[in-house]
Amino acid sequence: MTHARLTPSFLQISATVRRVALRVPPTGPAEVSYAGLPFDTIEDLLPASPAYRQVARILDPQPISLNTRPLTPLHKGHIGLLSTAGLLNGKFGSGNRLHVAAWKTKKRVIRTEDSEDEKTIIREREQFVHELALAFANGETALIE
Amino acid sequence: MKNAHERFGFAEFEKKLRDTTTRIRLTADCFIGEKPGNGPSVGHLLSAFGTDVEVAALWAAILGEESIRVGSQNLKPYMVQFGERPAVYRGTLTLPGRRRPVRHLVVVSTQLRAEGDQARIIVKSNSSDLILRAVAHLHGLPLLSDWSEWFCARLQKAGRVRQLSGLNCAPVAIQGTKNEFLEWIGAGLKNGQIQIPPP
Numbered sequence: 001m002t003h004a005r006l007t008p009s010f011l012q013i014s015a016t017v018r019r020v021a022l023r024v025p026p027t028g029p030a031e032v033s034y035a036g037l038p039f040d041t042i043e044d045l046l047p048a049s050p051a052y053r054q055v056a057r058i059l060d061p062q063p064i065s066l067n068t069r070p071l072t073p074l075h076k077g078h079i080g081l082l083s084t085a086g087l088l089n090g091k092f093g094s095g096n097r098l099h100v101a102a103w104k105t106k107k108r109v110i111r112t113e114d115s116e117d118e119k120t121i122i123r124e125r126e127q128f129v130h131e132l133a134l135a136f137a138n139g140e141t142a143l144i145e
Numbered sequence: 146m147k148n149a150h151e152r153f154g155f156a157e158f159e160k161k162l163r164d165t166t167t168r169i170r171l172t173a174d175c176f177i178g179e180k181p182g183n184g185p186s187v188g189h190l191l192s193a194f195g196t197d198v199e200v201a202a203l204w205a206a207i208l209g210e211e212s213i214r215v216g217s218q219n220l221k222p223y224m225v226q227f228g229e230r231p232a233v234y235r236g237t238l239t240l241p242g243r244r245r246p247v248r249h250l251v252v253v254s255t256q257l258r259a260e261g262d263q264a265r266i267i268v269k270s271n272s273s274d275l276i277l278r279a280v281a282h283l284h285g286l287p288l289l290s291d292w293s294e295w296f297c298a299r300l301q302k303a304g305r306v307r308q309l310s311g312l313n314c315a316p317v318a319i320q321g322t323k324n325e326f327l328e329w330i331g332a333g334l335k336n337g338q339i340q341i342p343p344p
Contacts (some may be wrong), residue, residue: 037172039149041240042194042247046174051236051251052192058258059190059269061282063290091289091344098341104285133327135287139335141327 063089084130098137105130154217154312156193158206169202171195171250176215176312177257177269178225188213188225189257189267189309189316193250194238200248204233207252217312227254259283266319267309273297276306276319284323287330292339299329 157170177190216222273293281288
């Protein structure tokens with residue numbers, strides 16, 4: 001039967017049969033949906049991400065500025081702590097002694113080797129060093145440890 | 146902002162086991178890399194996001210010193226490694242209308258953290274302000290923000306600035322030691338190229 005349908009004679013007969021119009025009903029506008037990540041929203045949220053907040057100090061270092069008056073007069077210990085924390089960086093002095101100061105704390109490793117009974121003992125001692133770099137208005141510079 | 150997909154790139158890696166190959170691909174929004182003349186390419190910063198599993202896989206790959214392929218529309222893909230002891234930071238982004246949050250991962254190399262060789266600093270952008278702030282912060286130098294243009298011009302003149310490859314940033318590497326820069330500041334003040342305004 002299937003074979004008979006495909007013969008040319010059958011096709012001629014079928015061509016004479018009245019054509020029936022099959023209308024496709026209209027549909028609404030096509031909807032395009034996206035199931036992936038919303039990139040635009042993510043891009044707006046990324047700068048506030050906790051991961052970026054942790055690396056902000058590395059990627060965009062900001063100078064520390066402290067413009068407040070202490071409640072009590074500072075003693076030597078306070079000044080030492082503030083200077084090494086970089087809170088006393090900036091311009092100081094006047095006239096010929098006008099200068100810019102910048103403090104920096106560095107870690108230094110002191111390595112010692114001792115030989116005892118055919119054995120070598122390596123000792124490493126970590127030390128924090130406070131370094132002050134100065135640039136005076138007359139062009140003098142200094143690096144004090 | 147719209148059309149973020151045009152700005153984003155990708156970070157992917159392949160893990161080949163005996164009879165299977167797994168490929169993990171994340172979307173990257175920021176990257177700093179370097180292609181040295183000889184030797185493998187080095188990555189300094191990578192910020193990528195994806196699902197929980199994807200981010201965990203990339204985190205493991207980076208700590209395992211695997212090579213990561215990074216690229217975008219404007220950056221030809223290439224393989225990078227983040228070297229020894231990179232710092233990896235993770236965060237979560239909660240998106241409105243989505244049940245599962247998006248995980249965010251930022252990888253920072255030892256060199257970008259300036260823990261290794263202090264004579265070379267990597268800065269995310271080539272803006273003069275950021276270069277001055279980065280050099281002053283990392284070296285502890287007496288530099289004022291008004292001197293940024295002079296300092297960048299001095300760096301360029303001495304050939305100490307090298308462009309690096311980046312995604313959504315224009316990174317540069319600054320070569321120089323603290324003593325050298327301090328000498329430059331002294332000479333600049335002496336010649337009158339820069340001045341210290343009174344406090």
